[in-house]
Amino acid sequence: MRILLIEDEPLLGEAVATHLKKIHAVDWLQSLDAGCSAMRAVNYDLLLLDLNLPDGYGIDLLRSVRGSGQKLPVIVITARDQIRDRIDGLNAGADDYVLKPFDLDELTARIHSVQRRAVALPNPRQSIGSITVDQIARKVWRGDQEIPLTAREWAILECFTHRLGTIVSKAKLEEVLYDFGSEIESNAVEVYVSRLRKKLGSDSISTMRGLGYRMDR
Amino acid sequence: MTLFAVLWIGGVTITGFAIYHELDEIFDSALRETTGQIIPIALQEYRLKSSGQTVAALPAAVATSFQSRRGHVHYFLQDSNGAILVQSKGADAGLLPDPPTNGFRNYGEFRYYMRFLPSERVWIVVAQELHERSEATLSLWLGLASPLLAFLPLAGFAVWRTVGSATAPIRRVSRELEVRGGDHLEPIDDTGLPGELAPVISAVNTLLTRLKAALDQERAFAANAAHELRNPIASARAQVQLARQQARGHGRPRESREYRLAARAVWTPHRKDAADVARRRRPWSLA
Numbered sequence: 292m293r294i295l296l297i298e299d300e301p302l303l304g305e306a307v308a309t310h311l312k313k314i315h316a317v318d319w320l321q322s323l324d325a326g327c328s329a330m331r332a333v334n335y336d337l338l339l340l341d342l343n344l345p346d347g348y349g350i351d352l353l354r355s356v357r358g359s360g361q362k363l364p365v366i367v368i369t370a371r372d373q374i375r376d377r378i379d380g381l382n383a384g385a386d387d388y389v390l391k392p393f394d395l396d397e398l399t400a401r402i403h404s405v406q407r408r409a410v411a412l413p414n415p416r417q418s419i420g421s422i423t424v425d426q427i428a429r430k431v432w433r434g435d436q437e438i439p440l441t442a443r444e445w446a447i448l449e450c451f452t453h454r455l456g457t458i459v460s461k462a463k464l465e466e467v468l469y470d471f472g473s474e475i476e477s478n479a480v481e482v483y484v485s486r487l488r489k490k491l492g493s494d495s496i497s498t499m500r501g502l503g504y505r506m507d508r
Numbered sequence: 509m510t511l512f513a514v515l516w517i518g519g520v521t522i523t524g525f526a527i528y529h530e531l532d533e534i535f536d537s538a539l540r541e542t543t544g545q546i547i548p549i550a551l552q553e554y555r556l557k558s559s560g561q562t563v564a565a566l567p568a569a570v571a572t573s574f575q576s577r578r579g580h581v582h583y584f585l586q587d588s589n590g591a592i593l594v595q596s597k598g599a600d601a602g603l604l605p606d607p608p609t610n611g612f613r614n615y616g617e618f619r620y621y622m623r624f625l626p627s628e629r630v631w632i633v634v635a636q637e638l639h640e641r642s643e644a645t646l647s648l649w650l651g652l653a654s655p656l657l658a659f660l661p662l663a664g665f666a667v668w669r670t671v672g673s674a675t676a677p678i679r680r681v682s683r684e685l686e687v688r689g690g691d692h693l694e695p696i697d698d699t700g701l702p703g704e705l706a707p708v709i710s711a712v713n714t715l716l717t718r719l720k721a722a723l724d725q726e727r728a729f730a731a732n733a734a735h736e737l738r739n740p741i742a743s744a745r746a747q748v749q750l751a752r753q754q755a756r757g758h759g760r761p762r763e764s765r766e767y768r769l770a771a772r773a774v775w776t777p778h779r780k781d782a783a784d785v786a787r788r789r790r791p792w793s794l795a
Binding site: 393 | 743793
């Protein structure tokens, strides 16, 4: 999952980004201007949005996101603890409202919860053909046997599990892999899809020529 | 309204008494005139009786004259000792005042007019029933009071309506203030208020506006203070948690950069001015 974090507090932003990068691709930006530019360029899966930013108020960006019709899940992370602020944030279109200070693991859990709701998968444990995926434990089984996956392999699999039955473009998979390394090889997507096929079964992921890949239900 | 009614009642009372006095004089004058007409008849009857002749009935013209004087009139002739010499038909001798004196006098239910006739050395006493006068007086009072009795309810209704419509805006404001909660500091609607009350409501609205502004500033201050405190704490907590995770991952505790940064974060004053941020608020284009 590719996450955009807009947080101007350097120490907090650094900690959150570092924590989330263990399992997700994270772009951390410190202003609304930079965040807007990033959102125009990349199709993010989730937005973590601080409210008080140097160049404006996060709620305004949130309203713009909702006003443009985007269904991008948004979690507001803020120190504004007034009931009125929370109501304003949720009414502006936020999917969740996390008050500072927060626990990083709780933030992760909330991200997964919001993401599950966004893809209409309330149960974190999915059965896909012969494999079972636990989104919380981040584990995969084939039959009764647990299959170890690397972080990148998991990122690719998670991207497929959120889009079962639909074609996932190579560009989207590259976005998912983007943050795991400074450089992405031109054939990185093919490499990781191939590795997943070996681990999960050759028919687990179909190639749609010229379009991308698809994992069926 | 009440003053008007009191003045009216006072005026009617004074007028009533004046007219009652005049009526009394008119009745007395009529009684004196009637007496003048009765005297020759009574004397003729007395002379006939004294000479032992039969007493005839009063002439019809005289009887008609008596009836026209509004009420029954009785007469007596008395000598100086009070003995009744002649009396009209139906007259009750037990009602005569004793002794007779010249002039008018009320006695029992009758008004008497008494006069000494020196030529015959007898007293003529004529009595008229007082209820005739009472009826006339009552009619007079009713005539004077009936307009007032009809007017008072109408005037009361008119006053009630006028006062009600004039005080409706005041009652509206009163109700609005009654149902207001402590947090409702919006200005009071001052449309349609009487000119005397408008400045008061205007002053109250000014006060409410200032109070609301002061409370908003207080809330903003508290929120900003909380914000300024929460940010460094959140940074410190996140950095410490991250450092612990990394320490566990490396299998040994360490004096990490994250710990130092976390400590610094707590003591670094945040200078982000919320007011500046608020001034910079604007929509963001994602197109």
